[in-house]
Amino acid sequence: xxxxxxxxHIDWKIIVAQAINFVIVFxxxxxxxxxxxxxxxAERAEKIKQGxxxxxxxxxxxxxxxxxxxxxxxxxxxxSVDAQKELQKDLEKLRAENIERIKKxxxxxxKKRMAQMELDKKAxxxxxxxxxxxxxxxxxxxxxxxxxxxxxx
Amino acid sequence: xEANQIKTTITDEGAISHxxxxxxxxxxxxxxxxxxxxxxxxxxxxxxxxILAVILRKKMREVPxxxxxxxxxxxxxxxxxxxxxxxxxxxxxxxxxxxxxVFFFVLVNNWxxxxxxxxxxxxxxxxxxxxxVPFLRGGTADVNTTIALAIMAVLxxxxxxxxxxxxxxxxxxxxxxxxxxxxxxxIKKDKTIIIVAPITFFVGLLELVGEFAKIxxxxxxxxxxxxxxxVLLASMAAIFAYILPIPFIFLEILVGVIQxxxxxxxxxxxxxxxxxxxxxxxxxxxxxxxxxxxxxIINSNTA
Numbered sequence: 001x002x003x004x005x006x007x008x009h010i011d012w013k014i015i016v017a018q019a020i021n022f023v024i025v026f027x028x029x030x031x032x033x034x035x036x037x038x039x040x041x042a043e044r045a046e047k048i049k050q051g052x053x054x055x056x057x058x059x060x061x062x063x064x065x066x067x068x069x070x071x072x073x074x075x076x077x078x079x080s081v082d083a084q085k086e087l088q089k090d091l092e093k094l095r096a097e098n099i100e101r102i103k104k105x106x107x108x109x110x111k112k113r114m115a116q117m118e119l120d121k122k123a124x125x126x127x128x129x130x131x132x133x134x135x136x137x138x139x140x141x142x143x144x145x146x147x148x149x150x151x152x153x
Numbered sequence: 154x155e156a157n158q159i160k161t162t163i164t165d166e167g168a169i170s171h172x173x174x175x176x177x178x179x180x181x182x183x184x185x186x187x188x189x190x191x192x193x194x195x196x197x198x199x200x201x202x203x204i205l206a207v208i209l210r211k212k213m214r215e216v217p218x219x220x221x222x223x224x225x226x227x228x229x230x231x232x233x234x235x236x237x238x239x240x241x242x243x244x245x246x247x248x249x250x251x252x253x254x255v256f257f258f259v260l261v262n263n264w265x266x267x268x269x270x271x272x273x274x275x276x277x278x279x280x281x282x283x284x285x286v287p288f289l290r291g292g293t294a295d296v297n298t299t300i301a302l303a304i305m306a307v308l309x310x311x312x313x314x315x316x317x318x319x320x321x322x323x324x325x326x327x328x329x330x331x332x333x334x335x336x337x338x339x340i341k342k343d344k345t346i347i348i349v350a351p352i353t354f355f356v357g358l359l360e361l362v363g364e365f366a367k368i369x370x371x372x373x374x375x376x377x378x379x380x381x382x383x384v385l386l387a388s389m390a391a392i393f394a395y396i397l398p399i400p401f402i403f404l405e406i407l408v409g410v411i412q413x414x415x416x417x418x419x420x421x422x423x424x425x426x427x428x429x430x431x432x433x434x435x436x437x438x439x440x441x442x443x444x445x446x447x448x449x450i451i452n453s454n455t456a
Binding site for chain 2: 015
């Protein structure tokens, strides 16, 4: 044992000094590097884990929304087709009604026009008769006056 | 040439010997204490680690960059390696700070021995003439450093065992009074206990010797490898100082990492073994065996 100690110069004081060196390294590394780094890495891992869970949830929601969108699109398409059909029906009905009404209006208008035309015709005949009479009267007067002149000659 | 030293340069007259001695050379003496070059190297290693740790703490961000990136990669890799040994994350998290501290301390000390600043030193007069004493020598190339680390590892492992499974179980591991006690309690059931119990007790004593063997193997393995590396580099430099040592320097860089890794892994292994309750395992195995036997009996009956 003594030969080993003397050959390798084993000195308990240096052993203690080296042990203290290691303790300093351990304490400094633990306080300044390992503890905060472990905390930071754990927090980051937790965030990543949470992010993965959230993304999975978001993906599920997206898938659900996609399915809902598809279902709604089908429903909406069906509804729009039905509505179109109903609208067409209503339109046809309205069109028929309108045609009926227009025909009625046209009929009434025709009647009114005929009555008006009758009235106008009567008035025209009356005025024409009056004019013919006045013209005949004028011609007669002119004839009479011309006969008077001839007699005076 | 003596067995414990290699003379790298020798001249006939006014010789300056550049010896790679087995021990760290003293560079300063005070009344009670001798400062060796390995101790100075160790202080330098501590200083480097402290500076790096402080820089790391100051520049620590959520998104890693530069030094933090490297450190995180090392820490994550080492923790995974630790998990492979312990098979228990909680245990790994307890042992890991000690193991990684040992790793960095040993690694920086190993690498400091490779720096060319070892060329700076003193000329000391000895009986054989002038001798060159470098200011720096790899901290782990001094057996005092490796012994200090090994003692701390083995003591730490036992203390960890005491806190994990209790002082009585650790005590019984070395001085197996429980086995001796079984002679009186189980003699009626099993006569062979008279032979088995003393053997078990003796095995416990061997375990105690094994703890000292652990200290010796840990310290001398690390010291031997690092010292051999320094001798190798010195020899290569003595043969041809230019270019020739370069591949060996790379080799020693690798050896430095491997030795640091081996030391810290063994430390994790010792801590894990110490924290494992072997009695509980044996009892559990016994119960398992008993259940198996019962199930075999039931099966044979039903058949």
